[in-house]
Amino acid sequence: MRSEIQEVLISAEQIGEKCRELGTTITNEYDGKFPLLIGVLKGALPFMADLTRAIDTHVEIDFMDVSSYGNKMRSSGEVKIVKDLDASVEGRDVLIIEDIIDSGLTLSYLVNLLRHRGANSVKIVTLLDKPEGRKVDIVPDLAGFTVPDEFVVGYGLDFAERYRNLPYIGILKPEVYQGS
Ligand SMILES: O=P(O)(O)OC[C@H]1O[C@H](OP(=O)(O)OP(=O)(O)O)[C@H](O)[C@@H]1O
Ligand code: HPA
Ligand SMILES: [Mg+2]
Numbered sequence: 410m411r412s413e414i415q416e417v418l419i420s421a422e423q424i425g426e427k428c429r430e431l432g433t434t435i436t437n438e439y440d441g442k443f444p445l446l447i448g449v450l451k452g453a454l455p456f457m458a459d460l461t462r463a464i465d466t467h468v469e470i471d472f473m474d475v476s477s478y479g480n481k482m483r484s485s486g487e488v489k490i491v492k493d494l495d496a497s498v499e500g501r502d503v504l505i506i507e508d509i510i511d512s513g514l515t516l517s518y519l520v521n522l523l524r525h526r527g528a529n530s531v532k533i534v535t536l537l538d539k540p541e542g543r544k545v546d547i548v549p550d551l552a553g554f555t556v557p558d559e560f561v562v563g564y565g566l567d568f569a570e571r572y573r574n575l576p577y578i579g580i581l582k583p584e585v586y587q588g589s
Contacts, residue, residue, distance in 0.1 A: 419564075508536050
């Protein structure tokens with residue numbers, strides 16, 4: 410799998426360090442508030458696992474599975490709920506955990522939905538921010554790294570469901586995705 414990666418953009422060590430930093434910030438911001446942390450499947454899984462273990466206050470964890478990319482490298486623009494939350498968000502302080510904000514379509518849909526359902530506050534923490542990909546105006550409250558306008562994989566991010574298990578963030582060699 411490593412031979413299919415053109416360049417490592419963010420190493421496993423850098424990601425680990427960033428999770429600890431963000432965990433401390435979240436601990437300070439949400440101490441005593443028992444926030445509901447919502448992981449957006451499937452991409453947010455590794456980040457959620459590492460980030461939550463760096464938070465030193467009580468939190469509730471839940472998941473949503475929404476999808477707009479299918480096997481493509483561009484968002485279809487249509488966000489579908491594949492799995493909804495178990496918990497009610499009414500009156501809760503919600504923190505959405507994402508692997509990446511690219512077009513922003515997934516998160517703007519989710520933020521609107523959770524506000525509409527009566528959350529007390531809705532904030533976003535994303536490991537990666539790709540501002541050049543934006544189609545809607547949305548800014549994360551907390552972001553780990555800014556990435557260039559390239560299709561990135563690893564640490565939860567896939568291309569056609571592969572590469573999620575890479576421990577770092579990288580760019581694929583063009584021959585891997587040519588024709589997609
Ligand atoms: O800002 P956007 O352009 O909406 O892109 C970001 C979203 O796209 C990816 O998820 P995807 O829908 O591919 O599902 P996955 O997490 O299961 O890979 C990624 O994990 C984000 O959730
Ligand atoms: O750059 C990306 N890589 C993988 N999945 C994604 N979903 C949105 N942007 C990306
Ligand atoms: Mg996702």
